[in-house]
Amino acid sequence: MKIVFFGDSVSDAGRNHFDESDLGSGYVKIAAGKLRLMYPDREIVVLNRGVGGDRTEQLVERVQKDVLEENPDVVVLQIGVNDAWHRFVIGVDVTPEQFRERYSYLVKTIKEGGAQLILLQPFVLPIGDKPRLRPYLNRFNAIISEIAEAENVPLIPMDEIFMGVTQDIPAEQFAADGVHPTHRGCRYIADQVIKEVKKYIRD
Numbered sequence: 082m083k084i085v086f087f088g089d090s091v092s093d094a095g096r097n098h099f100d101e102s103d104l105g106s107g108y109v110k111i112a113a114g115k116l117r118l119m120y121p122d123r124e125i126v127v128l129n130r131g132v133g134g135d136r137t138e139q140l141v142e143r144v145q146k147d148v149l150e151e152n153p154d155v156v157v158l159q160i161g162v163n164d165a166w167h168r169f170v171i172g173v174d175v176t177p178e179q180f181r182e183r184y185s186y187l188v189k190t191i192k193e194g195g196a197q198l199i200l201l202q203p204f205v206l207p208i209g210d211k212p213r214l215r216p217y218l219n220r221f222n223a224i225i226s227e228i229a230e231a232e233n234v235p236l237i238p239m240d241e242i243f244m245g246v247t248q249d250i251p252a253e254q255f256a257a258d259g260v261h262p263t264h265r266g267c268r269y270i271a272d273q274v275i276k277e278v279k280k281y282i283r284d
Contacts, residue, residue: 092131
């Protein structure tokens with residue numbers, strides 16, 4: 082079974098881009114390790130195709146090479162926070178229309194390639210200047226939810242999950258800068274991903 086994680090720095094997590102088998106140090110590596118322990122008799126190949134700083138625009142450009150040509154059984158798509166954040170840091174204003182078009186293209190293209198697709202909701206925690214992302218991310222997450230429902234694709238609501246757990250636990254424990262998850266945050270994400278991936282692992 083081959084699983085491709087396709088996304089931005091949250092998936093990338095410092096992986097070595099010169100080593101295609103490197104999984105980085107984040108939730109992808111944690112999920113891979115747990116899945117292999119859970120299914121010791123199954124060959125589970127995990128590929129990390131996260132690239133730090135990417136938006137939906139860049140994923141559209143590399144979906145053929147990084148996803149379709151790998152012929153995966155399952156794809157976890159994690160993207161969106163930079164589509165909101167980059168308006169502030171590099172002046173790229175992604176409109177809701179552009180986001181819908183690109184995200185919808187990714188979903189349809191990956192599905193047509195034959196893989197089971199799992200969507201991972203982008204998230205932001207209220208740390209530092211990150212609350213300014215909230216109105217834009219809410220808009221994009223609403224679009225993702227609409228696409229997930231229309232395309233009958235499972236959606237892991239990480240933004241909602243983190244907003245819930247941080248009512249009682251300091252947000253810094255899950256993402257020190259509000260965007261990039263800590264080890265604890267990565268474990269939360271990995272556990273949610275595993276719940277969905279398990280549905281597609283045949284005994």
